[in-house]
Amino acid sequence: MANPQIAEVGNLALVLGLAASVYVVFAAVFSQIKRRNEFFLSARNGVWLIAGLATLAVVILEWALITHQFRFEYVASHVSRDQPLFYTITALWGGQQGSLLFWVWLLSLFGAIVLLQHPGESDPLIPWVIAFLAFTSAFFFSLLVFVSSPFTLLAQAPADGIGLNPLLQDPGMIIHPVTQYLGYVGFAVPFAFAFAALVTGKLGYDWIRTTRRWALFAWLFLSLGLLFGMRWAYVELGWGGYWGWDPVENAALIPWLTGTAYLHSVMIQEKRGMLKVWNLVLILLTFLLTILGTFITRSGVIQSVHAFGVSSMGPFFLAYIAAVLVVTVYFIYVRLDKLKEENRLDSMLSREATFLLNNLILLGAAVATLWGTVFPLISEVIVGKQITVAAPFFNQVNGPIFLALVLLMGVCTLIGWRRASPRHLVRNFMSPAAVAVVTMVVLMLIGVRDPYGLIALVAAAFVLTTILLEFYRGTRARMRMYKENAAIAQAQLVNKNRRRYGGYIVHLGVILAVIGIVGSTFFQTSAQQNLAPGQTVELGPYLVQFDRLTVTREPNAQVIGADLVVFENGRQIDTMRPLKAYYPAADQMTTEVAVRTTMRDDLYVILAGWNDDGSATLKVIINPLVLWLWVGFGVFILGTIITMLPDPREAKALERVRAEKAWVGA
Amino acid sequence: MKMIPRWGLVSALFLVVILWTVGAAVTVSAQEPVPDLENEVLRISKSLYCPVCTGVPLDVCETQACVQWRALIREKLEAGQGEEQIRQYFIAQYGERVLGAPPPEGFNLSAYILPVLVLLGGGAVLFWTTRGWLRQPPPQGALSTVPQVPPEYAERIAQELEARE
Numbered sequence: 001m002a003n004p005q006i007a008e009v010g011n012l013a014l015v016l017g018l019a020a021s022v023y024v025v026f027a028a029v030f031s032q033i034k035r036r037n038e039f040f041l042s043a044r045n046g047v048w049l050i051a052g053l054a055t056l057a058v059v060i061l062e063w064a065l066i067t068h069q070f071r072f073e074y075v076a077s078h079v080s081r082d083q084p085l086f087y088t089i090t091a092l093w094g095g096q097q098g099s100l101l102f103w104v105w106l107l108s109l110f111g112a113i114v115l116l117q118h119p120g121e122s123d124p125l126i127p128w129v130i131a132f133l134a135f136t137s138a139f140f141f142s143l144l145v146f147v148s149s150p151f152t153l154l155a156q157a158p159a160d161g162i163g164l165n166p167l168l169q170d171p172g173m174i175i176h177p178v179t180q181y182l183g184y185v186g187f188a189v190p191f192a193f194a195f196a197a198l199v200t201g202k203l204g205y206d207w208i209r210t211t212r213r214w215a216l217f218a219w220l221f222l223s224l225g226l227l228f229g230m231r232w233a234y235v236e237l238g239w240g241g242y243w244g245w246d247p248v249e250n251a252a253l254i255p256w257l258t259g260t261a262y263l264h265s266v267m268i269q270e271k272r273g274m275l276k277v278w279n280l281v282l283i284l285l286t287f288l289l290t291i292l293g294t295f296i297t298r299s300g301v302i303q304s305v306h307a308f309g310v311s312s313m314g315p316f317f318l319a320y321i322a323a324v325l326v327v328t329v330y331f332i333y334v335r336l337d338k339l340k341e342e343n344r345l346d347s348m349l350s351r352e353a354t355f356l357l358n359n360l361i362l363l364g365a366a367v368a369t370l371w372g373t374v375f376p377l378i379s380e381v382i383v384g385k386q387i388t389v390a391a392p393f394f395n396q397v398n399g400p401i402f403l404a405l406v407l408l409m410g411v412c413t414l415i416g417w418r419r420a421s422p423r424h425l426v427r428n429f430m431s432p433a434a435v436a437v438v439t440m441v442v443l444m445l446i447g448v449r450d451p452y453g454l455i456a457l458v459a460a461a462f463v464l465t466t467i468l469l470e471f472y473r474g475t476r477a478r479m480r481m482y483k484e485n486a487a488i489a490q491a492q493l494v495n496k497n498r499r500r501y502g503g504y505i506v507h508l509g510v511i512l513a514v515i516g517i518v519g520s521t522f523f524q525t526s527a528q529q530n531l532a533p534g535q536t537v538e539l540g541p542y543l544v545q546f547d548r549l550t551v552t553r554e555p556n557a558q559v560i561g562a563d564l565v566v567f568e569n570g571r572q573i574d575t576m577r578p579l580k581a582y583y584p585a586a587d588q589m590t591t592e593v594a595v596r597t598t599m600r601d602d603l604y605v606i607l608a609g610w611n612d613d614g615s616a617t618l619k620v621i622i623n624p625l626v627l628w629l630w631v632g633f634g635v636f637i638l639g640t641i642i643t644m645l646p647d648p649r650e651a652k653a654l655e656r657v658r659a660e661k662a663w664v665g666a
Numbered sequence: 667m668k669m670i671p672r673w674g675l676v677s678a679l680f681l682v683v684i685l686w687t688v689g690a691a692v693t694v695s696a697q698e699p700v701p702d703l704e705n706e707v708l709r710i711s712k713s714l715y716c717p718v719c720t721g722v723p724l725d726v727c728e729t730q731a732c733v734q735w736r737a738l739i740r741e742k743l744e745a746g747q748g749e750e751q752i753r754q755y756f757i758a759q760y761g762e763r764v765l766g767a768p769p770p771e772g773f774n775l776s777a778y779i780l781p782v783l784v785l786l787g788g789g790a791v792l793f794w795t796t797r798g799w800l801r802q803p804p805p806q807g808a809l810s811t812v813p814q815v816p817p818e819y820a821e822r823i824a825q826e827l828e829a830r831e
Contacts, residue, residue, distance in 0.1 A: 238726065239722075244721065244722075245721075246721050344799045345796050353796065356792055360785065360788045360792055363784070363788065364784055364785040367780070367781055367784045368781035368784075371777065371780050371781060382773065383772075383773045385762070386717070386761065386763045387762050387774065388721075388764070388766055389777065390715055390721055390723070390766035391766055392766035392767040393766060393768070396767060396778075397777075435681065439685060442689060443688075443689065443692065446692065446693050461681075464684070468677045468681065472677055515684065519692070523691065523692050526705070527704075527705055589728070600691045601691050625688060625691045
């Protein structure tokens with residue numbers, strides 16, 4: 001088959017995908033309104049059809065990418081002949097049209113997985129879940145059909161393509177979008193269940209219990225998306241940092257913040273039957289923010305280093321977001337009588353109360369970040385003034401909010417559910433407070449003067465101690481009761497209560513990451529110098545000697561590097577080679593920094609420039625404690641996975657609920 | 667029982683290692699480099715943003731325009747101008763958008779105030795709602811008083827309950 005016909009098949013798959021999605025929405029809704037089960041069965045089949053059609057479209061685009069079909073406009077702009085195969089395959093999500101196709105493909109697969117998880121026909125939520133997911137895939141298919149298709153053909157095939165943006169040719173940048181999208185799309189499932197619960201009025205625990213793992217899955221991948229994005233920025237952008245408060249970064253952070261609030265507040269609904277409306281609002285917000293995030297990332301509406309193109313998708317996104325918002329808020333209003341709180345707050349001094357405060361602060365951080373992100377647009381529209389809202393603003397506004405959040409994480413652990421007694425609270429506070437004071441004194445003695453850095457590190461020490469104490473107490477109780485040794489008691493403590501201690505492990509990861517962030521934010525030092533071969537630059541305990549410039553050729557790039565020897569306290573400890581790569585096809589230069597990591601700090605060297613006389617300009621940065629950021633993320637991810645593992649207690653509780661239901665039914 | 671202090675020791679050791687690392691790291695950074703001209707240029711550039719490369723601070727931006735801006739800062743420093751003077755020059759030439767954070771005046775104030783308002787407003791709503799909850803008598807079936815149990819016992823009760831299942 002010739003190119004044009006295959007492109008036609010691709011476009012046909014998209015059009016049929018749209019048609020199937022619209023059909024599934026109507027069939028599923030009709031089946032419920034008219035009580036016609038055959039339409040529900042037909043809608044279920046439709047979900048499989050949508051997944052099949054989206055898969056077909058992905059296969060066709062991959063075929064075109066791998067076999068260099070340069071008549072496809074998407075292929076010509078994202079692949080070149082000398083590009084490694086890996087980046088050619090992953091170019092699927094390297095551009096706007098491809099990544100939107102990738103989005104709808106993931107969504108269609110998630111829809112199919114939901115059906116596999118709920119094979120029976122009795123679950124009253126499923127028809128509405130299917131209807132909502134199909135409505136969302138209809139929206140994305142219509143973007144691909146009406147606004148920008150990945151199967152648009154050029155009049156003539158160019159001899160070679162432009163190739164994937166060289167900045168994106170990095171393993172971190174290949175994994176980052178996948179994890180980010182798994183997180184974004186993953187939140188569609190819990191929201192679909194919440195929506196179904198609202199429509200059917202079945203607002204008990206079922207929708208929350210069913211979607212707990214989906215929400216954790218989505219949240220885990222949003223976290224991974226942040227991690228890979230930060231890692232990429234750190235080694236590839238050559239800014240010396242990992243977070244620039246860029247609109248696209250913010251778009252990934254904001255739903256993570258509201259998602260974190262949601263994961264905490266659903267616990268209160270599970271345990272106490274409270275905050276039902278609030279949880280619905282949070283999952284609605286989180287879902288819509290993932291859609292907004294996709295829009296910001298893929299439309300370039302807010303000018304940003306990450307946005308590679310501007311298009312006319314705005315009205316479509318706005319209409320979709322408005323529709324979901326209006327319909328959901330309407331149903332929340334209609335169902336208010338079924339959303340009454342089953343319990344009351346026993347005391348302001350309770351974990352419930354700290355969770356409410358946690359929600360407030362997380363939401364405050366989300367609002368501050370979102371507001372700052374869109375503020376340049378608002379300022380231009382309202383007062384006609386162009387302004388920049390960048391790192392200095394966000395550090396000023398979000399810094400104190402995040403500090404409060406960190407502190408609350410420690411306080412929360414010390415306060416029990418329902419009602420804490422002030423006496424025990426004071427006793428629990430003593431050791432962490434003592435560690436905090438000692439930390440402060442030690443840090444001041446060794447010469448730390450930066451007030452913000454000092455406060456943040458002291459807060460981290462406080463929280464770290466509360467978490468370790470929690471493990472210590474639990475382990476001690478087990479050792480006394482079961483006569484287990486410390487290691488077994490420790491392992492069993494986590495194993496027997498995966499949700500609770502998995503959560504504490506997540507908090508431990510956050511604190512380690514905070515230590516890394518504080519270290520590299522408040523205690524970074526740098527020096528830039530132009531060096532002739534043999535000359536050195538000194539920074540902290542390090543002495544960096546520049547030996548020579550070397551040029552190498554790679555298939556699609558020309559690489560220039562600076563050979564460096566690193567000394568610490570007079571002793572040679574390492575060699576380093578920061579690079580600049582020039583990609584002729586894209587006429588673009590990229591930076592490859594050289595990083596030497598220890599527990600104490602990262603020595604981070606950028607080749608900033610070079611001259612014809614063989615001299616080089618080097619920027620040398622010491623980033624203290626950055627390793628702890630990545631270690632913290634690792635611990636964080638481990639903790640999240642532990643909370644997702646099947647919990648024996650949960651299974652027992654579920655059995656009990658089922659038995660009770662069966663009893664009542666009989 | 668013998669193992670208990672050892673666990674405490676491990677956990678204390680963990681704390682000490684982290685604190686020691688933090689201490690070592692911040693001591694290193696306390697040794698600031700001698701401020702020479704080049705580093706002064708970078709320090710001032712860090713909080714400036716050129717209108718073209720949105721979101722990229724001037725000290726790391728590699729476009730030709732930004733290289734020229736840094737050269738300009740160097741010239742002005744050599745001519746004896748101070749940091750504030752240089753910043754004012756760029757604001758006068760290109761407008762407030764050269765600053766990473768809009769100056770908190772006029773309409774810009776809303777950028778700073780809104781998050782605070784949301785936090786304060788949300789806090790007030792939270793306070794009044796939860797106070798309302800507290801005042802009302804607990805619904806039927808809910809426990810009105812909770813026995814005060816020290817955490818160790820609470821943990822032990824939980825563990826024993828679990829052991830019975």
